[in-house]
Amino acid sequence: MNWAQTYDCRFGADRVPKLLEQLERESDAEAWKELGYRLVLEHDLVCPAGFAALPRLVRLASGNADARxxxxxxxxxxxxxxxxxxxxxxxxxxxxxxxxLLDRHLRSRPADYLVAFRALLAVQEEYHWAAVxxxxxxxxxxxxxxHCAAEVTIAIGCYGRNSAIRDWDLGDVDRRDLRPTPAEQLSGVGQWMHEITARDEESVLANGILNLFGKAECxxxxxxxxxxxxxAAANRPILR
Structure with a gap:
């Protein structure tokens, strides 16, 4: 890689390879923090140095949560x-x-399971689910x-699994229970997501996916x- 032909988020060309060399020798929290803000920005932005660094990050990822x-x-x-x-x-x-690597890591039921699962979703080009x-x-x-274009809030969590109209003064009003899809009726990416999380005995994620890929009443x-x-129709990015 000719780093002089690329740049990081601070428009520098030399700091990223130096940080990678340092982290390949030993892990350092401050170095990982600096590398992160040099490679990626908020609002879905990544710099050329991010992709240039990706192969070396993947080589570190099997044994390092920061790299993953x-x-x-x-x-x-x-x-x-x-x-x-x-x-x-x-x-x-x-x-x-x-x-x-991510699939093998998920099978071990690691502490960073959700982070790794979201990374796997991104690798599968399910970018909208990876992000949220x-x-x-x-x-x-x-x-x-x-059908009516009303703004509907879907809640899936400890406080309920429902659809509602959100009022900033009254909160979520007129709640309707969600209708989860039975696992055997899932298809496509929903089936794949559920199979992975059920395989790894991540029951909260697996059950949440049944609701996410279920039905709601407006x-x-x-x-x-x-x-x-x-x-997905509203949030799936247009791929190049």
Whole structure:
């Protein structure tokens, strides 16, 4: 890699390879922190140095949670308008390696399970779920009813699993219970997500996915719609 032909989020060209060399020798919390803010920004932005660093991050990822997290954050932003298509294409073998590494890691039921699962979703190009999937303790998904365009809030967590109209003074009003899809009726990415989490005995995630890929009733017009279909249609990025 000719680092002089790329740049990080601070428009530098030399600091990222130095940090990678340091972290390949020994892990250091401050070095990981600096590397993170040099490779990725908020609002789904990643710099060319992020993709240039990805193969080396993947090599570190099998034994380092910081490397897995940062590589996952880079992959979550791979659908954005980053202008780094050639660099990303050059990471194809590393991305395949990262997919296998993440799957093996998830089977061990690690403490960073959700972080690794979201990274795997990004590798599978399910970028919208990688960006928003929570642990289903207190998750909310906002979408428009496909029939009346009312703004509906979907809650999946410890405080309920329902659809509601959110009022900033009154809170969530006119709640309607969600209708989870039975596991045997799932298909596509919902089936894949559920199979992975059920395989790894992540019961809270697995049950949450049944609701996320289930149906909701609009409190405004009482129509019923598929939650995941409507959320994905509104939030799935347009791939290059």
């Amino acid at each position: 997290r940062l590589a996952g954050e880079i992959m979550e932003r791979a659908a954005g308008q980053h202008g780094c298509d050639e660099l990303l294409e050059g990471c194809a073998d590393s991305i395949v390696e990262f997919r296998g 999937l929570g642990d289903f303790t207190d998750d909310f998904y906002g979408l428009d009813c496909p 409190p405004n017009c009482e129509s019923v719609f598929n939650i995941a279909d409507e959320y």
